[in-house]
Amino acid sequence: MKNNIILAGGKIVDPVTGYFGPANVFISDGKIEKVEKRKKDKITGRNVIKLDGKIVCPGFIDMHVHLREPGDEDKETIISGSEAAAAGGFTSIACMPNTRPPLDNAGAIEYVNNRALMAPVKVYPVGALTVGQKGETLTEMMEMSACGAVAFSDDGSGVQNNDLMRRALEYSRTCGTPIISHCEYSDLAASGVMHEGFISSKLGMKGISAVAEELMVMREIMLASLTQARVHIAHVSTAGSVDLIRKAKRAKVPVTAEATPHHFTLTDDLIQSFDTNLKVNPPLRTKKDIDAVIKGLADGAIDCIASDHAPHSIEDKELEFDYAPFGLIGLETTLGMVITRLINKKIISWVEAVERMSTAPARILDIPGGTLNEGEPADITVIDPDLEWTVNPDNFKSLSRNTPFAGWKLKGKAVMTIVDANIVYSTI
Amino acid sequence: MSLKIHHLLGLEGVSAADIRLILDTAVSFKEILARKIPKVPTLRGTTVVNLFYEPSTRTRLSFELAEKRLSADTVNFTTSGSSVAKGESLKDTVWNIEAMKIDIIVIRHSASGAPHYLASCCKSTVINAGDGAHEHPTQGLLDMFTIKEKYGKLEDLKIVIVGDIKHSRVARSNIWGLLTMGAKVAVCGPPTLLPVEMEKFGVKVYDDLDEALRGADIVNVLRLQKERQKGGLLPSLREYSRYYGITRDRLDLLNENFTIMHPGPMNRGVEISSEVAEGPYSVILPQVTNGVAVRMAVLYLLSGGKGKVDEE
Ligand SMILES: [Zn+2]
Numbered sequence: 066m067k068n069n070i071i072l073a074g075g076k077i078v079d080p081v082t083g084y085f086g087p088a089n090v091f092i093s094d095g096k097i098e099k100v101e102k103r104k105k106d107k108i109t110g111r112n113v114i115k116l117d118g119k120i121v122c123p124g125f126i127d128m129h130v131h132l133r134e135p136g137d138e139d140k141e142t143i144i145s146g147s148e149a150a151a152a153g154g155f156t157s158i159a160c161m162p163n164t165r166p167p168l169d170n171a172g173a174i175e176y177v178n179n180r181a182l183m184a185p186v187k188v189y190p191v192g193a194l195t196v197g198q199k200g201e202t203l204t205e206m207m208e209m210s211a212c213g214a215v216a217f218s219d220d221g222s223g224v225q226n227n228d229l230m231r232r233a234l235e236y237s238r239t240c241g242t243p244i245i246s247h248c249e250y251s252d253l254a255a256s257g258v259m260h261e262g263f264i265s266s267k268l269g270m271k272g273i274s275a276v277a278e279e280l281m282v283m284r285e286i287m288l289a290s291l292t293q294a295r296v297h298i299a300h301v302s303t304a305g306s307v308d309l310i311r312k313a314k315r316a317k318v319p320v321t322a323e324a325t326p327h328h329f330t331l332t333d334d335l336i337q338s339f340d341t342n343l344k345v346n347p348p349l350r351t352k353k354d355i356d357a358v359i360k361g362l363a364d365g366a367i368d369c370i371a372s373d374h375a376p377h378s379i380e381d382k383e384l385e386f387d388y389a390p391f392g393l394i395g396l397e398t399t400l401g402m403v404i405t406r407l408i409n410k411k412i413i414s415w416v417e418a419v420e421r422m423s424t425a426p427a428r429i430l431d432i433p434g435g436t437l438n439e440g441e442p443a444d445i446t447v448i449d450p451d452l453e454w455t456v457n458p459d460n461f462k463s464l465s466r467n468t469p470f471a472g473w474k475l476k477g478k479a480v481m482t483i484v485d486a487n488i489v490y491s492t493i
Numbered sequence: 494m495s496l497k498i499h500h501l502l503g504l505e506g507v508s509a510a511d512i513r514l515i516l517d518t519a520v521s522f523k524e525i526l527a528r529k530i531p532k533v534p535t536l537r538g539t540t541v542v543n544l545f546y547e548p549s550t551r552t553r554l555s556f557e558l559a560e561k562r563l564s565a566d567t568v569n570f571t572t573s574g575s576s577v578a579k580g581e582s583l584k585d586t587v588w589n590i591e592a593m594k595i596d597i598i599v600i601r602h603s604a605s606g607a608p609h610y611l612a613s614c615c616k617s618t619v620i621n622a623g624d625g626a627h628e629h630p631t632q633g634l635l636d637m638f639t640i641k642e643k644y645g646k647l648e649d650l651k652i653v654i655v656g657d658i659k660h661s662r663v664a665r666s667n668i669w670g671l672l673t674m675g676a677k678v679a680v681c682g683p684p685t686l687l688p689v690e691m692e693k694f695g696v697k698v699y700d701d702l703d704e705a706l707r708g709a710d711i712v713n714v715l716r717l718q719k720e721r722q723k724g725g726l727l728p729s730l731r732e733y734s735r736y737y738g739i740t741r742d743r744l745d746l747l748n749e750n751f752t753i754m755h756p757g758p759m760n761r762g763v764e765i766s767s768e769v770a771e772g773p774y775s776v777i778l779p780q781v782t783n784g785v786a787v788r789m790a791v792l793y794l795l796s797g798g799k800g801k802v803d804e805e
Contacts, residue, residue, distance in 0.1 A: 266688030267505070268605045269626025269662060274689075339606030383584055385604035387625065 124156025136165025
């Protein structure tokens with residue numbers, strides 16, 4: 066018997082039963098043995114980890130992460146990104162295929178699997194949807210799926226060809242995996258660098274209209290309805306997209322969606338500082354959009370929260386706004402943002418937050434986790450909800466520093482991350 | 494009196510008091526420029542670098558002349574394209590400049606915010622000579638100076654800016670400055686050349702030129718880049734000049750004592766007819782002369798000069 070642990074004294078969150086209250090979690094053989102609502106007598110012993118005042122949840126899953134391996138290992142590797150994930154309270158991550166070269170064949174998927182053997186968290190590769198992510202030829206989805214690809218996507222940009230997207234959705238039914246769509250028509254985005262609105266007009270910068278996203282969200286919904294294949298809308302950023310997705314769900318279209326912390330906290334007017342860490346795709350939108358994304362997260366129109374962790378080197382970001390690359394990192398700030406900006410502001414409950422960050426992504430990707438049920442792998446995140454901390458990029462495990470949240474004061478942080486009963490991160 | 498601002502990055506947010514001080518100081522410099530020896534020792538010992546990442550003969554010449562008339566030491570650094578293309582980041586350029594102990598940097602750059610970035614990471618005083626489609630504050634100031642010279646005031650005058658507002662830093666700087674000084678500003682152009690949510694600037698927006706011109710005092714005509722037609726924003730230059738070109742017969746719509754301005758360089762026969770450009774109401778040449786005086790005032794005041802020009 067190895068790794069027998071008892072997590073005692075904390076409050077557990079179980080989105081499956083909706084329970085949020087005191088309980089002890091017994092772990093043995095790498096699995097959850099049982100969850101016992103506490104009795105009077107205190108548990109003591111060698112394997113007891115005392116978690117008074119802490120919150121114990123099924124491990125968080127970030128289904129939208131960019132690791133830069135292979136190709137840009139100076140920005141992030143599979144290992145460094147996994148360490149950042151563990152420090153941020155994630156026990157599983159799904160990594161996007163826009164590496165160099167892209168993950169567009171079974172060999173590349175195997176490569177990630179092998180590199181991830183030493184990673185502290187579970188790494189699930191997302192395969193490219195088209196060869197070279199060029200938007201021309203479908204990849205060998207069945208073989209990649211057999212090797213462990215949990216979804217397919219050309220994330221980084223949208224699939225421009227409508228017929229190709231239709232065929233991709235049809236073909237994906239052979240694997241049952243969702244297609245993750247980065248929704249943006251590039252002709253409508255017109256080389257924009259930020260949201261098209263009053264602020265882009267003021268700054269004289271090229272804007273990306275909300276419609277550039279919404280029109281493709283609408284296409285994905287119509288094609289998912291036509292093909293009955295599953296489509297997942299990545300990083301929803303506009304009020305219009307949230308509405309479209311909400312209506313599609315009512316009509317039972319097989320669509321799911323995610324939102325990022327930056328899209329529920331930051332607005333385009335911040336770009337007047339010209340901070341290139343605010344340059345992200347889809348771009349930061351307006352207050353109205355933020356409110357809609359938050360409402361979508363609260364009422365379930367948006368299923369889950371993902372970071373869209375996109376590492377870039379300091380040299381790449383220290384450029385004029387027009388020339389800097391899109392993307393910001395979020396693995397180590399997402400949980401703090403969710404607690405500070407959503408839970409503590411009473412927008413969603415703890416149970417709903419854990420559902421959005423664990424149960425929902427597990428369900429969408431059809432991977433283990435998301436519950437504290439007996440017999441499930443012991444992937445667990447322990448949170449100190451009262452811990453106040455300041456975001457300091459120098460302390461990040463990530464190799465990159467491109468966060469717009471530096472200096473933010475957050476409340477709530479992962480203090481222990483457990484993967485298959487192994488403590489992979491702990492500050493306790 | 495001295496300026497509240499330490500850099501001139503744009504006219505958005507610059508106070509009426511600062512603008513007034515610059516315009517009043519420019520009057521003294523214009524007098525100096527009319528002398529037999531149009532030069533003062535005011536900035537002797539001050540080093541200015543003209544950092545031009547975008548080709549611009551006019552603005553660079555105007556700045557250079559202003560610097561020389563003030564007896565500053567000047568260095569020119571001209572390169573086309575972005576700093577990326579050149580293989581050196583803007584930051585490294587700044588480091589080099591700092592090492593050379595430069596007092597004032599005049600920068601023209603194709604990317605919005607490049608001067609703001611410079612100002613945030615170096616000790617020198619930064620003057621924006623045009624950043625992308627964002628701002629061109631000295632052009633805004635010289636346009637206001639030219640208007641004030643003729644009318645003796647700015648408040649309550651009605652100014653219409655006509656043309657490619659979307660891609661125009663001149664339009665933006667004019668709008669902010671004129672609104673601060675109490676003028677009434679309208680913009681007019683085909684909708685494809687108007688930025689979105691333009692009304693939020695606090696200006697009236699027209700796509701019908703005749704409607705826009707009715708009752709206006711001043712028309713500021715913007716240059717139409719011929720690429721706009723190739724970029725699909727206009728069906729043809731012919732249609733543009735027919736519906737948005739400032740021609741003789743349209744001038745009747747304007748108030749008495751009206752004025753025609755153009756920041757140059759002009760496309761005669763496209764956005765403005767030769768006849769209008771050369772009419773007695775045109776201040777296009779005085780704009781060029783005033784540009785030097787206004788830039789002298791900006792350089793002088795940002796170097797710590799007070800309102801009264803100190804000649805010795
Ligand atoms: Zn994406």
